[in-house]
Amino acid sequence: MGDIRPVYLEEKLKEVEDSGRLGYRSKALPTWCPGCGYFSIVDAVATALCDQGVPNEDAVVVSGIGCSSRFPFFLNTYGMHTLHGRALPVATGVKTANPALTVVAVGGDGDGFAIGGGHIPHAARRNLDITYLLFDNGIYGLTKGQTSPTSATGFKTTTSPYENPDRPINPLLLLLSYGATWVGQSYAGKPEHLRKMVAEAMAHRGFSYLHIVSPCVTFDKTHRTYANMGMKVRDLPADHDPSDKLAALREAMNDATPALGLYYREDRPTLDDALDGVVKRAGASPAVRKPRR
């Protein structure tokens, strides 16, 4: 405990400014509650874009609707804030139109697994080359506290005042079986881990899915609090082999104590590769995109 040393605000500010990652943040103030886990996700994405040298204009962040989906407004990139549940198909269009772009889709548990649940298998099986960051706080926050598909059984919310009777889905298990080529989990309460995982997910060529568990500090005082989550999360076993899908599935089965880290990774041709293959089999070469001024 002897190596604790003071952090000076001036030094920290200089470090952040010098890093260049502020250039990826917009001037808009986030609309989230103080203490929300999502702030650290903005920082992680800005850092990853900066570190990976993606020019601002070559990044497109696509979201649906919900607290988490306000995300694109807080970055200084191109973005689309679309409809509830439709971030993935919109991102499919953006990436298909211009494969040179770095596309990140973001959204919450309701956006992704309730209304938008039908799109995830298809983005995953096609291996759409984007990163999907799923912010899971187990509740509908923007509409003030209703049950979501990842809400715990027994959770009392405004739409389940006599306790949520449904059992929550297991997102990691779904993504693994859908054929996502990069599946990981992180926790908003561990910003360093989050930053590392976001960077890895974005560096992956193919459909990378990062599940980010986060508390809702305003509408969930009982289940997913920082205190509870901090106790529950653990790391994946040190000997976990991310190329072993069965091991990944086994780890994902244990959702009582969420394990953080990279569950699974494989290299597989992306949707872009497949579409280029179609063009080739038709005897042509991929069209050069028209110059846009």
Next chain:
Amino acid sequence: MSTDIQIAIVGSAGDGTIAAGDILRRAMAEMGYRVISFDLYPAEIRGFGKCIARLRVTDEQAYSLKPRSDVLVSLDDSHAIPHVSEAREWGAVIYESGSVTPLAEGAHISAHIDPGQIPYHVPIRELSEKSTGSARSRNIVVLGYIAGLFRLSIDGFLRALNSKFKGKADIAQKNEAALRAGYEEGARWFRLDDIDFGPPPAKGAGATVEMISGNAAVVRGALDAGIDNFFGYPITPATSIMERLASEMPKRGTRLVQTEDEIAAISATVGAGFAGARTATATSGPGLALMSEMLGLGIIAEVPCVVFVSQRGGPSTGLPTKTEQSDLNIAVYGGHGDAPRIVIAPTNVEGCYRCAGKAFEMAEAYQTPVILLLDLYLSNRYETVPFPAKPPFEADMNSYADTRGGNAAGFKRYALTADNVSPRTVPGQKGGMHIATGLEHNELGRPNDQPDNHAAMSRKRHEKLQLALKHPDFTHTKRFGDEGKVEVGVIAWGSTFGEALEAMILARAEGIRCAAMKVVMIAPFPTEAVAAFMADCGDVLIPEVNYQGQFAGILQAHIPRPVTRLARVPCEPMEVGDILAEIRRLAGRTTEQQAA
């Protein structure tokens, strides 16, 4: 003498009726005639349902089929008997002379032919068996018979056969034998009918005339306009648009994705439009219903994209294989909020080509989704279309913002401008970063729910569409028939305009002062042009294939004046005779005789 001959072939599924019609129209187009053709067949893939192939052969492009045919061919008497009356007086009825089994009285078509109709009983089966060793070529024998009987060149038929059965030598050989057998039989026959094919019109220079379906014309328009991306989900009767694009786009190095549903299709279309692509999807009514929310995003975020909609009978699953014009309201008004969009509806196959290309131009020029509204009748019918040597479409109509100087204060993607169209940037362009959002937003694209802003942005989104009425080289309305004041004016849209035009021409021939107007652009509504036409009309008749009279309703919302609605849901194209009867009634002629 000018040619205007309509042939109908009626058979049972499996007789090769539709194939015979297809070869016949190809042959006629080969010879240089103009053709319009529409087939009716059962929804089921297998079975013994009724199939009818109809084609009208002319030397100037016709706009619709005629109410009565000049030639009726029966490949199956039980199906053909109810259609005998379709053949006109002095017209020809061609049928199988031999019967395989003893027939009950009235079961043979010969018992149903009117004295005024000219019967041609032909040993079709025998000729097929003799020439090919099987009865399967009856449909080809009949084609040869038609060629011989009407002294048409057999070469055109041979070329049409070869193009249809390319690379299948044994089939081609049998077909040729069957064709020649039928030809010889027809050529030796003494004719009593008064059907005359004039010489085919001389081929003009510049344009190449091709026989093509409405959906194929849409595809051709999209390709000629330089479509970059297509996202779709199969649905009758729009599927063949996607199928053709799936085969043609990769040859041009461009991309098509079959999505998981219609919501994903329109979402990806909007995403690709945002990214700067010329992009489209295609669907029918049920799909359009699913797409309405995302269309709203395209409208508020001002994203160019094109939606091809081919209507069928509804609501719900409705009548998937029957034509109807009942999705006009959802096309024009569908979705929540004040969501103005451009809706254009071509009236013939050539229009499908032009409107498809123009839809991409308009989407870009006015930064908004454009719906191209077809229906099953238009999608599936064939016409000969002259295609210009060079595609008549602009490759890029974007108003790109020049952001090379940078934008420290943020790029005003939704700047309020004099013409209400804002300069645009696309991802990849420096200094143009912005967020396209479905929330009401300010000029910078940031969420803003203040009343002044919402009013200004609503006005912008509505007013900019008025520019589409003056879109270059686009005809939003066109008047036909008598000039000046008329007794009856017929206003029609989409595929029904063809029948309306035909009825108007027949009414004029009966001495009724009459005119017709086609309305191609339905949103924004061309109020000025339509009101000017209506001012010339004693009565206004609006025929359309839906129960509510949806177009009439839209028209009256813009021009509050009484009109007569002829709104019917016959599960088939509107009958020319029904429109004609209504014109006569409005003009005060109660019967044909009185009119004459």
